[in-house]
Amino acid sequence: MEKPARNPRRKASVADTVYEALKDDIFEFRLIPGDKFSEGDVAARLAASRTPVREALYRLQREGYVEVLFRSGWQVKPFDFQQVEELYDLRVTLERAAMHKICRLASPPPVLRQLNALWRPDHPSERAIGSTARALDESFHCELVAAAGNREMARIHREITERLRIIRRLDFTRADRVDATYEEHAEILDALANNNPAEAAAKLTAHIRSSQMAVSEITMEKIREAAEAHKARRASGD
Known part of the structure; x- marks a missing residue:
């Protein structure tokens, strides 16, 4: 057979x-x-x-x-915090460059109108939360870099985004960080609408660094909690 x-x-x-x-x-x-x-x-x-x-x-x-x-x-x-720091440095460099490239375009890219509609909801209750907010935030940064028009820059930025996802997702486990993301994204979009690349780059850098600090603290806290839970399970013979 x-x-x-x-x-x-x-x-x-x-x-x-x-x-x-x-x-x-x-x-x-x-x-x-x-x-x-x-x-x-x-x-x-x-x-x-x-x-x-x-x-x-x-x-x-x-x-x-x-x-x-x-x-x-x-x-x-x-966990390699030095590598995370280096990836964040590279991410900031790419996204700051994207702000300047967008402001040099002959006309604003259509994606800016879409992002404004998304990140300026009529009421705070319409804001996304949890994994949805994380995905939207990731898309916001990737779409801005893509709008600059450099395909290689966008490709490298997507790779960095993937490698940082494990830590960046923690930024959306706290309501205050979600609120801050909406406010800071709106400020970045305002600077781009005013064709002010220096202000857009500065707002973007402050936004990314604030997120980086928050997720580093949350990561250390999560690792400590998980290690203690592991130790307790071993002690109980589970």
């Missing part, structure tokens, strides 16, 4: 599910920086075979979330 062909879609689907589950564990600090585990651990916990687990882990490794240990399984990559 002819052996049935394997379904590559099924294999990819399991790998995707494992990938999303592990990434969510990392993002929610159920797996904290420095945690070690084996492919077998993950396979047993998620009721999956080792092949899709390995595929998911290699994907997370390429994205910089985990690293393989020689003969010792895997580890959630320790």
Whole structure:
């Protein structure tokens, strides 16, 4: 009898599910920086075979979330605050340049009207929250850089955005930070509407640095809380 062909879609689907589950564990600090585990651990916990687990882990490794240990399984990559600082520096440089390029365009890009409508809701109750606010904020910055018209600048900026997502998302877990984002985005758009690149760049820099400081503090707090919870579970024998 002819052996049935394997379904590559099924294999990819399991790998995707494992990938999303592990990434969510990392993002929610159920797996904290420095945690070690084996492919077998993950396979047993998620009721999956080792092949899709390995595929998911290699994907997370390429994205910089985990690293393989020689003969010792895997580890959630320790948090590198210096790298985060360097990525933020590069992000600021690109976005400041975008402000100047936008103001030199012959006419304002149409996306500015769309962003004004989005970030100036008629009532505070219409403001997005949580993951929706995070996604909209990410889109705001990416669309401004894209509006400058330099495709390579936009591509590099998207890569930086992806690498910073794990920390930037924490900025939208506090209501005061969401409110600040709406107000600061409106100020940046005002400066662009007035064709004032220096003010737009200054407002944007202050906005990004304020967010960076907040998420760094929240990250340290989350890591401490998760480490204490891990210790308590081990002590109770759970």
